[in-house]
Amino acid sequence: MLDDGSIAEAALLVDSFGPTSPLVRLARLASPACRVEPQLLRRLRLDCVPEADVSVEQELWFSDLVASRGQAITFSDAVSRVLRSRLREGREREDATVAKARRAIAELHRDLPRVLRLEDELAWAEIYNDDETIRTMTDQLLGALLAGRDGLDQWLARAWPNLPAGLKRTPQGEQLAEVAAARGAIVDPVSTGSHAPNMADFAHLLPLATVLLARDRQTLRIKVRPDEATHAIDVPDTRSQLLSVRTADTTWSGPIAGGHVTTLDIGTGAVALLTEAGAEYELEADTEHALFDIEMLPADHGTSLMISFDDADRTHFMLVDTGTRRTGELIEARLRDGSTRSIDVLVLTHIDSNSVAGAIELLRNDDVELMINDVWFNGFEDLGQS
């Protein structure tokens, strides 16, 4: 990110060449260009700084103002910012010269790809305080992104530091910032989730980041450590990483970026997780830790329900009615083989044979009887106690 420190250093560097020297004047005029080729430098020198000799071209080419050189040179982001800022300040004084420089860059760059020419034009729009052009070009960039223009996201990441401040401040600029940040650009931090840009249209362009989840009974924790995680999903790698979590009762939406863990109460039912890219994930219901488990036992024409729940110590069983004799035999078998350890309470709701016949079978055996801790009977005695 271009902070005040790096800008100040760049300003000192520029001044070390002499703020009004032919080299600095040439650099200033070349600064709006996305790249400076030898012929562009030549044209700017001859047209705009005619008193400068050829040595100035070579001196600038190999100066510390230059970040990279090959078939063309580019200035470092901070130096570029300083030079453009000074060009903007002095533009009115040297209007004719600046206009010549603008023409020269446009002509020499006529054969560059459109996006690079747009980069030049955005720089000039900022120098000329042309907000209208900046807005138009921002819309063009967004349109091109949506149209799937190849490589535009990579270009955004590279060009981002020197794009006009006027572009970055707009909602569209925030969207472009997300794309640039996803491709490695260092952009200003986004403020809060509620102001996070709507990335739904662009999320499919962004790389994915893995988010680790931990479901623990009725709690869902988001962005846990790998050793704590139970599940993983992929979300678009935006700076805010918005996620929606939907249960049967509630919906939560918010950012999940940053180093802290988000904890939500989700119950035991299924949970839907929706990302900005339109992907929907499903966390299945937690049957292992359900509040109650209700099993309908085979009771022919009768009724028999086995209700179970866990507490910290063990699983508890409540048997409501016992169906027919065969149902009783089944329950006895489960008690004997240990799949049901014991029955905490046997509830007999009425004395129809298809509800109590199984109980007669169960209570016939003393050892089975010992496995039933309590009986609630819809009889005078029990009802009297309640």
Place this chain on the structure above:
Amino acid sequence: MKPPVSLADAAKALHALAPSGRATEIVLQMCGLQLPMAGPTTFAGGTEDSARPTDHGVHLGSGAGQPEPATTIPPSVRRLEPVRQASPSTSLSPDPLNDEADRPSAPPPVFLPLLSSRVSTDLLRAAGTVAMPGDHVDLNAVVKALTMARPLVSLPRLDVPTLAAGLHVMIDVGEAMEQFVEDQQDVIRHLRRAVGDPITVSYVADDPQRRGGPERRRVTWHPYVAPPAGRPVVVLSDVGCGFPRRPDATSAWLALTRSLQLRGCRVVVLAPVRPQRIPRALERGCEVVIWDRMTGRKRAAELVRLSDA
């Protein structure tokens, strides 16, 4: 016996199958390779070297499906797959940055050389001019020989300026001269028009007496071969006096000009540098012409006069 499988085979198979990112990573690991880590896009590298583009870098996912994230998760963690995926609202409108629709229709920019065309022609002709015996008899020399009773083995001829000795051009393609490539080629074009054949060209870098060759590509270079004795030489170089200053290169060029002088070769250096940066020692060994617009036709006339001397 199974035929060996080369990395090229693996690359072709990957290209044909176009597997997912994770599958590609696994195949590369089987070949003992690893995908580079994704990092900040400072646009390093390549011709972008200039770190600046081509606006088409290698991209991941623009319109062609998103890559799988690189995070490694423990085997116990269950990676969920989407149960539903909304289609991206890709615009059906044409790309507003379409190149062809928006390209300016003006003619291509004109190349701006360091010297104007007329000055170039005059200067380069002058550089290639040497004094050689012409058709006319040097009567003064004949009379002098006879009066001194010296036999005349051959008739002495008057020297005339001529381009007949040919020309050897040494083009410095070292790093310091990389921004003047087009200017160097422009000079060659002018030379061929002004001097015609024969012109020999030798590409060198920094130390001209080490290696050089007939092409810019260094693989074609060989140990230095001096031009024929008496052939004028034109050097296109900053001779180490530009930015950054390279004293070793300057010494090397000085040594070369001295050795060429001894061979009777006249040396003219076109240097894109400020006059104050040229050491006097170099000026004694050769003619230095400042390769810039400040050099006019007057300098060409001087060179012709000097060739007569």
